[in-house]
Amino acid sequence: MLRVIGKRIALLVPTLFGLSILLFLWVRSLPGGPATALLGEKATPEAIARVNELYGFDRPLIVQYLTYIGKLLQGDFGVSINTGRPVLEEFATRFPATLELTVIALIFSIGVGVPLGYLAARHYGRFLDHSSVVLSLVGITVPVFFLAFILKYLFAIQWSLLPPDGRQSPRIDATHYTQFYVLDGLLTGEYDAAWDAFLHLILPGLALGTIPLAIIVRITRASVLEVQNADYVRTARAKGLMERTIRGSFILRNAMLPVVTTIGLQLGLLISGAVLTETVFAFNGIGRFLRDAIFGLDYPVLQGFIIFIAVLYALINLIVDLSYSVIDPRVRVQ
Amino acid sequence: MSTILPPAVGGSAAPNDPAIDTGRGTGLWKDAFLRLRTNPQAIVGAVIIGLFLLVAILAPLLAPYGGNDLPGRTSITPTTIPGPGEIEGFPLGLDRFGGDVLSKLIWGARASLLIGVISTALGLAGGMLLGVLAGGLGGWVDSLIMRFVDILLSVPSLLLAVSIAAMLGQSTYAIMIAIGVSQIPIFARLLRSSMLSQRGADYILAAQTLGLSRRTITMSHLLPNSMGPVIVQATLSLATAVIDAAALAFLGLGGGLPQTAEWGRMLTYAQAELAVAPQLAFLPGACIVITALGFTLLGESLREALDPKTRRK
Numbered sequence: 001m002l003r004v005i006g007k008r009i010a011l012l013v014p015t016l017f018g019l020s021i022l023l024f025l026w027v028r029s030l031p032g033g034p035a036t037a038l039l040g041e042k043a044t045p046e047a048i049a050r051v052n053e054l055y056g057f058d059r060p061l062i063v064q065y066l067t068y069i070g071k072l073l074q075g076d077f078g079v080s081i082n083t084g085r086p087v088l089e090e091f092a093t094r095f096p097a098t099l100e101l102t103v104i105a106l107i108f109s110i111g112v113g114v115p116l117g118y119l120a121a122r123h124y125g126r127f128l129d130h131s132s133v134v135l136s137l138v139g140i141t142v143p144v145f146f147l148a149f150i151l152k153y154l155f156a157i158q159w160s161l162l163p164p165d166g167r168q169s170p171r172i173d174a175t176h177y178t179q180f181y182v183l184d185g186l187l188t189g190e191y192d193a194a195w196d197a198f199l200h201l202i203l204p205g206l207a208l209g210t211i212p213l214a215i216i217v218r219i220t221r222a223s224v225l226e227v228q229n230a231d232y233v234r235t236a237r238a239k240g241l242m243e244r245t246i247r248g249s250f251i252l253r254n255a256m257l258p259v260v261t262t263i264g265l266q267l268g269l270l271i272s273g274a275v276l277t278e279t280v281f282a283f284n285g286i287g288r289f290l291r292d293a294i295f296g297l298d299y300p301v302l303q304g305f306i307i308f309i310a311v312l313y314a315l316i317n318l319i320v321d322l323s324y325s326v327i328d329p330r331v332r333v334q
Numbered sequence: 335m336s337t338i339l340p341p342a343v344g345g346s347a348a349p350n351d352p353a354i355d356t357g358r359g360t361g362l363w364k365d366a367f368l369r370l371r372t373n374p375q376a377i378v379g380a381v382i383i384g385l386f387l388l389v390a391i392l393a394p395l396l397a398p399y400g401g402n403d404l405p406g407r408t409s410i411t412p413t414t415i416p417g418p419g420e421i422e423g424f425p426l427g428l429d430r431f432g433g434d435v436l437s438k439l440i441w442g443a444r445a446s447l448l449i450g451v452i453s454t455a456l457g458l459a460g461g462m463l464l465g466v467l468a469g470g471l472g473g474w475v476d477s478l479i480m481r482f483v484d485i486l487l488s489v490p491s492l493l494l495a496v497s498i499a500a501m502l503g504q505s506t507y508a509i510m511i512a513i514g515v516s517q518i519p520i521f522a523r524l525l526r527s528s529m530l531s532q533r534g535a536d537y538i539l540a541a542q543t544l545g546l547s548r549r550t551i552t553m554s555h556l557l558p559n560s561m562g563p564v565i566v567q568a569t570l571s572l573a574t575a576v577i578d579a580a581a582l583a584f585l586g587l588g589g590g591l592p593q594t595a596e597w598g599r600m601l602t603y604a605q606a607e608l609a610v611a612p613q614l615a616f617l618p619g620a621c622i623v624i625t626a627l628g629f630t631l632l633g634e635s636l637r638e639a640l641d642p643k644t645r646r647k
Contacts, residue, residue: 014481015481015484015485015488016488018481018482018484018485019485019488019489022485026497026501029501137627137630137631138623138627140626140630141573141577141623141626141627141630142623143577143580143581143584143598143601143619143622143623144581145580145581145584145601146580146601146615146619146622146623149601149604149605149608149615149616149619150615150616150619152608153608153609153612153615157608157609157612267490268489268490268491268493269490269492271490271493272490272491272492272493272581275492275493275496275585276581276584276585279584279585280605291585291586294496294500294585294586294587295586297500302497302500306489306493306497309489309490309493310488310489313488313489313490314488
């Protein structure tokens with residue numbers, strides 16, 4: 001097991017190395033060069049020369065790259081142009097918000113998606129099956145921010161059931177240790193604060209979770225359909241095993257492998273979706289910060305974010321791959 | 335030795351040779367088309383796409399006003415935006431700039447489909463080039479290309495598109511290129527793996543025995559026989575491209591005039607008026623969903639038609 005993990009991490013190194021080269025070249029090819037991007041288009045030549053000297057943009061590319069990668073390896077992602085604070089620090093304060101939102105979205109999409117897909121397969125060809133297929137088809141084709149609009153309009157504006165934006169009502173004075181607002185509320189015993197933070201998570205969570213939900217429903221349905229008529233299921237029935245055991249240990253467990261892969265793949269979708277969802281709901285997470293970075297061409301933030309996401313993405317995929325052997329012992333042999 | 339034999343012998347004409355034809359079989363593509371014709375899912379998808387294409391092509395004839403015109407400029411105030419049927423001459427009402435919503439939706443079809451088609455074509459071309467090189471040449475070229483593809487895949491595709499668009503500056507072309515590049519990895523991988531699976535096939539062995547050059551085998555045998563999954567993916571990618579284009583416009587990467595008739599842009603500017611004029615968001619949003627649905631339905635039925643394993647009686 002440890003050797004597998006080591007091998008996978010070793011494989012990750014060249015990819016990240018390549019990514020860092022691309023990102024490095026990307027900033028160097030910005031219109032007008034990095035100094036202009038930093039100072040704006042109206043910068044005087046003297047100011048540009050000063051910045052070039054200060055940041056070493058006038059040195060040979062290879063030297064610049066080595067400096068960049070050296071700092072990166074020490075965890076120095078540079079300083080945000082917009083806020084003037086270290087990029088990593090900015091991420092650290094905002095990432096919990098995004099993680100909280102992503103977790104809620106994931107719980108919703110798995111919690112509803114897997115049972116719905118399973119039920120659809122069991123009722124194959126009937127009303128429940130057809131409606132879940134149609135729903136998942138629509139779910140896949142809805143742009144996440146449009147869905148966010150609809151939810152916000154209906155539940156926050158029209159019916160005033162849920163808060164339209166933010167992470168917590170401004171009237172609540174809550175203590176924050178971890179920046180996970182719901183968790184903070186529970187830890188400090190400020191249950192009203194936790195509840196309020198949770199209410200703020202519902203709409204963005206639903207919006208963000210719907211597309212993964214649609215995909216999970218489809219995959220679960222297809223996978224269960226394929227497994228439920230397998231020979232070993234028939235054998236289990238012939239042996240007279242309880243229907244519950246057959247469904248749990250034979251059908252569902254064997255059908256879960258592609259579902260787990262899909263869930264892992266949804267992470268990319270969730271992070272991209274978070275950028276859009278957070279923008280609609282004025283939810284102060286990493287996504288919204290990224291949007292401001294795009295507008296301000298805050299390239300240290302963009303660069304750092306992409307590296308950060310790539311590492312995160314790779315780690316999640318590693319966890320997904322390792323979880324195969326837990327679900328399906330046959331995988332362990334290879 | 336390949337010069338001894340004229341290329342026509344092992345060329346793509348061979349399968350159509352009447353001597354080989356048993357008289358009963360149909361080609362994969364003809365077979366797929368026959369299946370598509372009877373699949374209601376495919377018909378719905380094709381009708382949707384056909385309608386939107388027609389609207390996009392005939393936009394100058396159908397739309398009462400130009401896409402960027404502001405005919406109702408004098409009829410809007412900061413607090414009132416006339417909705418559908420509330421003002422004569424503008425059946426779907428006006429937007430906050432004074433543009434005719436109906437005209438903008440029609441011109442928007444043209445803009446959004448164009449972005450979708452061009453960016454997918456870019457992604458397809460780039461992906462096929464890499465895929466053919468990797469799958470056809472193998473060896474170190476294959477490893478190098480696949481490592482490059484891995485790098486592109488290490489970032490979620492929408493975020494990759496966002497970074498590329500941010501680098502290129504705000505314009506519609508930047509969006510097309512960005513979405514196109516972000517689609518390259520999937521096409522490259524798909525074509526490569528599809529070609530690898532065909533490599534050991536009997537007809538390839540036959541072509542090799544005939545002494546055909548590697549280039550002829552790759553281009554006339556391997557490539558045409560590996561295109562099925564790629565074409566399915568291209569149809570599905572059209573849906574993603576339309577959605578992603580809207581997302582990039584929503585993030586402010588579109589450039590140009592704010593009143594530009596493009597669905598994603600219309601949605602973006604509808605955000606501020608959501609409480610007073612929700613139709614400004616719902617109409618372009620619905621257009622995006624329906625278009626994406628059309629491409630998805632068509633792509634999935636095409637997949638079903640081409641893949642014998644998923645065929646249902």
